[in-house]
Amino acid sequence: MIYADIIVDISHENLDKTYQYAVPKHLEEKAVVGSLVRFPFGKANRIIKGYIISLSQTPSIDVSYIKEIDEVVDNALVMESHLIRLASWIRDNYGATLNDALKIVLPVKQTVKMVEKRTIRLLLGLDEANAKLIELQRKNYKARIRLLELLLERNVVDYDTAINKYGITRPTIQTFVEHNIIEVEATKVYRNPIKNQQQVEQAMVLTHKQQAIADDFCNEYDEGIRKTYLLHGITGSGKTEVYMEMIEHVLEQGKQVILLIPEIALTYQTVMRFYKRFGDRISIMNSRLSKGERFDQYMRAKQGDIDIMIGPRSALFTPFEKLGLIIIDEEHEGSYKSEMPPKYHAREVAIYRASLLGASVVLGSATPSLEAYKRAKDGEYKLYELNERISGAKLPCVYVVDLREELKKKNKSIFSEKLKELITDRLNNKEQIMLFLNRRGFAGFVSCRSCGHVMKCPHCDVSLTYHYGRDKNKLVCHYCGYEEEMPSKCPSCGSPYIATFGTGTQKVEEMVKKEFPTARVLRMDMDTTTGKEGHEKILSAFANREADILVGTQMIVKGHDFGNVSLVGILAADLSLYANDYRAAEKTFQLLTQAAGRAGRSKDNGEVVIQTYNPEHYSVTTAANNDYEAFYNREIAFRTMMKYPPVSNILVAFLTSKNDEAVAKAADLFKAAVLDYKIQLKSQMDTAEDIVETEDLEIIGPVKANVAKVNDIYRYVLYMKHMDYIYLKNLKNFMEGFIDYSTIFKGCNVQFDFNPMNSY
Incomplete structure (x- = not known):
């Protein structure tokens, strides 16, 4: 007998409440996860509707109390059914509970005040x-x-x-x-979060290459061909205009479109470009909206009031019934990977959702992820390329400055001589400048020059960052938010020689104002964009030329199009290059290329200064030459040698607990269980080839995480490598069962992550 767990009402408070029913023999084939069913409910056996969220052969209560499903509703692939199937797939492929997956994908009803x-x-x-x-x-x-x-x-x-x-x-x-x-x-009245609505404009005339790509996509779409496409276009090559042609064609077929963008910072500028083309059939979804506004956008989408949803990762689950196209812009971005369980990647989920509904997927980037580009090279995705900027604009001239040579010249400023010279020139010409540093705050850390004591967070295994304010100088933990006053003496030895080391965006802003006192300066980082419209206000002010220089972290270099920016300064390229992460070179190349791409988008005098202590590194030299192919060939050779994704696959088991000894013991036990699984599987293999497959499993750890403690929680990590993703998925399933079986994991939290975007 098969038993179905059913939810009656889809709302956050009811997702935990499931009711088990037996599936009659004649309905077993039709009763799948996501099916809409009718069944007798309560003492009066009133027939109501609900959704199957899981199936099993084991009853959870006495079988004498279990009633039977009355009917599986035919042709009822309603949006809830589709999204439940999607949640089940996410849970199976990425770990965590089905309940966690359901809360991510469902357009849940919440207690919000209706307008x-x-x-x-x-x-x-x-x-x-x-x-x-x-x-x-x-x-x-x-x-x-x-x-x-x-x-x-x-x-x-x-x-x-x-x-x-x-x-x-x-x-x-x-x-x-x-x-x-x-x-x-x-x-x-459903709230519309789009402000400043503007007159609808006609489509731009595409270049020959843009039109050829759009035509090829549209022809295949008309033929019923549904693929995943990778649009690799250099910065300023007009990828957005190609997206618009694709979207218009899909809308003409009566279908709907989801456009994903990587950062909330992109929302305003991107939406306005699309609003001018498509009018009020567009809405946005992001975390800055209130709970009521988000619910309203779900309802507008579900009722067919809109055809295009634009937003970051969460917009992927917009409840469109007639979804025809999913576009993921800047697909290389790490923010498309969830940091909370289930740790899914939007790219993979988008492709699976598209397969359920017969939709196409378009991935776009000037610096594609190695995963996407390798699949395109292997023929799994169809590759389109745009190698020239629109309107004949030239790529900026890039200068790579060796900071070691600057030091020899006694220049201890954060600005090289070349960068100073170019900033002065641009200010005189009334042109705008962007300065990029991938670290917020005033300084990296605070240390005593006498005894070497570093000011650290008492709750996390990290140094505190110095922030300079009008009222007080403070030390802040960027992990848990802990704050304390900047000490005047070393708390360890009493020495007055305690000072800041390193530089953050706040300090850069102060230095810019000191070096160039007449310049109007804006800063954009996590500290200046906390308000609901923080990003929009800063970007609008800079676009309206209310400032000469924009200082910021990576959020300023992704996708923005400021026509008057003719100079970009990358102050410390090495900050991301030597991170403890196998993706460090890739992230550095992407950041440098994207940052350089902000210069000279509508002028021919764009210039970029990359300041680095390692000008010979291939991620710097290839970015300076805007040569993605050369970078890809070097990096994929390294990944192949080291068996890193996308050549191989990595499964991470991340264990946390308030008890350091308990979590260390659990991590050791976990490794022993994995080794036992490997031995058991090997004994069941029939062929030498299968035995080699089990031998390919590589286990690293367990070890303390890079940040061993956060907010008084101890963290351990176990890495497993294998060429076959399915092998690791089955291993993950085994480990989940082991957690349920062993009492030692009580008080420990375990999260799984496939092919992580960041190191642990």
Whole structure:
């Protein structure tokens, strides 16, 4: 007998409440995860609807209490069914619980205050109303007279306007309702988060290459071909215009589109470009929206009020019934990988969701991830390439400055001589400058020059970062938010020689103002963009030329198009190059190329200065030459040699606990269980080839995580490498069962991560 766990109502508070029912033999083939079913509910056996979220052969309660499903509803692939299937796939492929996966994908109902628009409508005919007006005038009911005169003039009046503008009280309105003179109609209003709506514009004329790519996609779409496409276009080559052509074609087929962008910072600028083309059939989804606004966008999408949803990773689960295309712009971005369980990658989930609904997927980037480019090279994705900037604009001239040579010249400033010279020139020419440093705050860390003591967070195994403020100087932990005053003496030895080391964006901003006192400076990082429209205000101000220099972290270098920016300075290319991460060279190449791409987008005098202590490194030299192919060939050779993704696969087991000894013991036990799994599997193999497959499993650790403690939680990590993703997925399933089996994991939290985007 097969048993189905069913949820009756899809809401956050009800996802944990499932009811188990037996599946009759004649319904077993039709009863799949996501199916809409009818079943008897409660003591009265009232027939209601629900969704199957899991199936098993083991009853969870006494079988005498389990009722049978009445019916599987035919042809009921409603949006909830589709998304439940998607959640089940995410849970199976990435770990975590089904409940966690459901909460990610479902357009859940939440307790949010609905916005209503109320109107007052006159129910009386003209003669009756005039007679009533004479009666009220005779009795001198001033407020009622005002309301009735207003209704005789307009017939329908906005409720809030009647109260706020004409001074009519709620009791007056209620009296009219009770006497059947008027009725008050309330309609739900779904909030539209897009502001500054502009006139719809006609499509731009595409270049020959852009048009060829768009035509090829559209022809294949018309032929019913659904693929994953990779659009590799250099910065400024007009990828967005190609997206628009693709979107317009898909919309003409009566389909809907999801456009993913990597950062909230991109939302405003991107949405305005699309709004000018497609009008109010667009909405956005991001974490800056209120809970009510997010729910409203889900409802607008579900009801078919919009056709295009734009947003970061979470927008992938927009409940479109007729989804025809998913576009992932800047597909290389790490933010497309979830950092919370289940740790899914939006690219893989998008491709699976598209396969369920018969949709196409387009990935776009100037610096594609190695995973996407390798698949395109292998023929798994179809590759399109745009190698020239639109309007004949040239790529910027790139200077690589060796900071070791600057030091020899006694230049201890964060600005090289070349960068100073070019900043001065641009300020004189009234052109704009972007300065990029991938570290926020005032300084990297604070240390005593006498004894070497470093100021560290008491709750995390990291140094505190110095932040300079108007009211006080403070040390801040970027992991848990802990703050303390900047000490005047070393707390360890009492020496007054305690000072900051390293440089952050806040310190760069101060130095820019000191070096170039007439320049108007804006700073954009996590500290300056905390408000709901923090990103939008800073970007709009810079776009409107209210500042000469924009200083910021990586959020300023991704996808923005500022026509007056003719100089980009990358102050310390090495910050990302020597991170403890096998993707360090790739991330450095991407950041440098994307940053350089902000210069000279509408001018021919774009220049870029890359400051580095390692100018010979291939990620720096290839970025300076804008040579992705050369970088890819060097990096893929390294990954092949080291058996790193995308050549091989990595499974990470991340264990945390408040008890250091307990989590260390659990991690050791986990490794022993993996070794036992490997031995058991080997004994079951029939062929030498299968035995070699089990031998290919490489186990690293367990070891303490790079940051061994965060917020008083101890962290350990175990790495497993294998060429075959399915092998690691099965290993993950085994480990999940082992966690449930062993009592030693009580008090420990275990998370799984496939092919992590960041090191642990």
